[in-house]
Amino acid sequence: EFPAGDEGYHTYGELTEVLQRADSEHGDIASLSSAGSSYQGRALHLMKISDNVAQDEDEPEVLFTCNQHAREHLTTEMCLRIVERFTDEYGTDPTVTELVNTREIYVIPSVNPDGSEYDIEGGRYKGWRKNRQGYYGTDLNRNWGYKWGCCGGSSGSPYSDTYRGTSAFSAPETRAVASFVESRVVGGSQQIKAHIDFHTYSELVLWPYGYTYSDTTDTMSREEARRFQEVGRKLAASNGYTPQQSSDLYITDGSVNDWMWAEHGILSLTFEMYPASGGGIGGFYPPDERIEPETRRNDEAVDILLTEAGAQP
Ligand SMILES: NS(=O)(=O)N[C@@H](Cc1ccccc1)C(=O)O
Ligand SMILES: [Ca+2]
Ligand SMILES: [Ca+2]
Ligand SMILES: [Ca+2]
Ligand SMILES: [Ca+2]
Numbered sequence: 001e002f003p004a005g006d007e008g009y010h011t012y013g014e015l016t017e018v019l020q021r022a023d024s025e026h027g028d029i030a031s032l033s034s035a036g037s038s039y040q041g042r043a044l045h046l047m048k049i050s051d052n053v054a055q056d057e058d059e060p061e062v063l064f065t066c067n068q069h070a071r072e073h074l075t076t077e078m079c080l081r082i083v084e085r086f087t088d089e090y091g092t093d094p095t096v097t098e099l100v101n102t103r104e105i106y107v108i109p110s111v112n113p114d115g116s117e118y119d120i121e122g123g124r125y126k127g128w129r130k131n132r133q134g135y136y137g138t139d140l141n142r143n144w145g146y147k148w149g150c151c152g153g154s155s156g157s158p159y160s161d162t163y164r165g166t167s168a169f170s171a172p173e174t175r176a177v178a179s180f181v182e183s184r185v186v187g188g189s190q191q192i193k194a195h196i197d198f199h200t201y202s203e204l205v206l207w208p209y210g211y212t213y214s215d216t217t218d219t220m221s222r223e224e225a226r227r228f229q230e231v232g233r234k235l236a237a238s239n240g241y242t243p244q245q246s247s248d249l250y251i252t253d254g255s256v257n258d259w260m261w262a263e264h265g266i267l268s269l270t271f272e273m274y275p276a277s278g279g280g281i282g283g284f285y286p287p288d289e290r291i292e293p294e295t296r297r298n299d300e301a302v303d304i305l306l307t308e309a310g311a312q313p
C-alpha cells in the first residue's frame with residue numbers, strides 16, 4: 001500500500017476496481033480486457049473506449065500506455081484520468097463526446113504492475129524502476145525490439161537500472177503490449193495512428209529516435225521528423241512541458257517510441273510529467289495532492305493527439 005498521506009494513489013487492486021466499475025457503468029462505450037500477463041501473473045489491463053465499443057469500427061485508433069517504470073506512479077493516475085474523463089464526461093462534454101464517437105481509444109494504465117506493487121510494499125517507497133523478472137529486473141523501456149542494445153543507450157548488466165534484458169522482448173510485459181499492437185494490423189495496415197507513453201519526471205515531450213542523435217534516418221524522413229516536431233511542439237504548448245527529440249536528452253536504445261514508429265509507423269511520443277526537476281529520487285513521489293492538477297494538465301494534449309490521429313496516414 002502507499003505510505004500514509006499518499007492514499008490518493010491507486011494500488012493495483014484499487015486500479016482494477018476502478019477499471020471494472022467503468023466497464024460495468026459505461027458498457028456502451030467502455031470495454032475492459034487484458035493485453036496479457038506480467039511476470040508474476042497480474043493482468044495488464046487494457047481499456048477500450050469508443051462508441052459501439054464491441055465493434056471494430058473504421059475509426060483512427062490511439063494508444064496510451066503508463067507505468068512502464070514502477071516508481072512513476074503519477075503516470076498510472078494519468079491513464080486513469082483518461083479513462084475516467086472519457087467515460088464520465090461522455091454525453092456532457094462536447095469535445096469528449098466527439099472524440100469517443102470518432103476514435104477508438106486504448107488505455108493500458110500499468111505496463112509494470114509487479115514493479116509498481118513491489119515499490120510500495122510495506123508502505124515504504126523503494127525507488128524501484130524495473131520489472132520483477134529474475135533477481136534484478138529488466139528496464140522495460142530498454143527491452144523493445146527496434147535497435148535493441150545497439151548504441152550504448154542501455155546496460156547489459158542485470159544490476160543496472162537500464163538493464164535491457166537477455167533479448168528484445170524478453171520481458172513478458174513488453175512482449176504482451178507489442179503483441180497487442182501487432183494484433184491491430186488489420187488488412188495489412190496498422191490501425192493505431194498515435195501513442196503516448198507516460199513517464200515521470202522532468203516535464204518533457206519527447207519524440208523518436210532515441211537510439212541516434214540524428215534527426216533523420218532511413219526510417220525517419222525529413223518530413224516525418226518535421227511532423228513529430230510540429231505535433232510535439234503543439235502538445236508542449238498545451239501543458240508547458242519542453243519539447244525535444246529524446247536523444248537530445250540522452251541516447252536510449254530499445255525504447256518504446258523507437259519501436260512503435262519504426263515497426264508500425266505510429267506517431268509515438270513520451271511525456272515526462274511533473275515535477276520539472278529537483279529532488280532526485282523524491283521527484284518520483286509527489287504528494288497525492290498533485291495528482292488532480294498534474295493529470296488534468298494533460299487533458300488538452302490528450303485531445304490534441306486524438307485529433308491529430310485523424311490526419312495520420
Ligand atoms: N522516466 S525516465 O526517468 O526513465 N526517463 C525516460 C526518458 C526516455 C523515454 C523515452 C525515450 C528516451 C528516453 C527513460 O526511459 O530513460
Ligand atoms: Ca496527501
Ligand atoms: Ca466506435
Ligand atoms: Ca478500428
Ligand atoms: Ca463512431
Ligand SMILES: [Zn+2]
Nearest residue numbers: 069072199200
Ligand atoms: Zn520512466
